[in-house]
Amino acid sequence: MGKSVSKKQAVAAALAANDEESARGRLLSAATHLFCKNGINATGIDAIIHEAGTAKTTLYKLFGSKTNLVHAVLESEGKAWREWFIGAMEEGGGDAQSKLTRIFPALKSWFGEERFYGCPFINAVAEHDKDAKQFRAIALKHKKVVLAHIEKLAGEMGAADPESLAHQLALLIDGAIVAAMVSRDPGVADTAALAAGSLFGPSRVKKPKRAAGTAQLVAV
Template sequence: MPAAPLDDPSVASQASARERLLDAAEALIYAGGIHATGVDAIVRESGTARKSFYTHFESKDALVAAALERRDERWMRWFVEGTLGRARTPRTRLLAMFDVLREWFASPDFHGCAFLNAAGEIGAPDDPIRVVARDHKERLLRFVREQCDDYFGSVASDRRQAARLARQWLILIDGAIGVALVSGDADTALDARAAAERLLDATTSSARPSKPSSRRPSRSTPSKETP
């Protein structure tokens, strides 16, 4: 008796076929790019029938967007848990982000940021794929901002600068990812960490309110010359 197709209900549910398509799309596109990955390759890698693709997704772009949405959930969970699990104080949590990144950079399947990669291939700002990429960065920025708020609160500094620091922190994160991708050097994360530490010190110093001077102003003798 011949084996039933992998996406036959007697073997796996339609939901399972959808997950396999998402798995295949994410893996292939992350490694090779959106435009270089065709639907046939995704279907073949997933082990499903081509009709399963059309059952669950109206287009390749819809599949890619769904795969990125799922990756966003997984990546953010990994990043948040890794950051919070490594440090207890607001300052060390901020810096721990780069330690988490270094582990990622050193992994054999690191191919940069999937969301930056996707955005680089899609020109239209309102394209669903670009929207998912933008949402991911906004979500990452919110997490960074929470840590910046906690940091400024812990050092009794002006919290109004937290938003600016969070944006700068995101640039350091994305910059480290980009340089690590091109150079293949996982220690790029350590360089970014060192720069981040200096940024923290400089920002905190400038944000701390100055204390009024306790010295009384000296009385100078009026000059006889006209300015």
């Protein structure tokens, strides 16, 4: 009898866990859509639970507060975006420069999506107190991962200053995202790609060092 009750309890616990995971997923999905489309401050709890089809008590049980939900959305969106973005650069292989040149075609594809509302990190920082550290910290953490991968590829490409090149490309990326959000024109990615092309010129790449004997031979 005791074992039977224990099994029932285990099944009930498993079902409850599945229900919570399902509710969490629906809340994250609803909040992500509404925060990106309408803004964090303009989106109330009632709108989120209505779209998610959950109770308000469920939201507070799973996340504790709207601020915690915002953090969860940014963490989730950041992870998904980084996986997509880095995957888009790496897909198809090739040398480091080939991978870097895939940045803006990938962004153009993203800009053309119906649910493109800009970068959630830029948007979150933009609509909150600029002295508030919580959203800037999450945004900088996200940017650090993206920059690190671009810098790694810049180094493999032989850039004279991989860190500087990564930051220059990041500025073009951020600028293209904001311009596309405002203009609703995916073509701004092509303009950014043209600007990025000048960063890959011969003067930006380290010249291979020649051995002393080779240099003397050439001189003769």
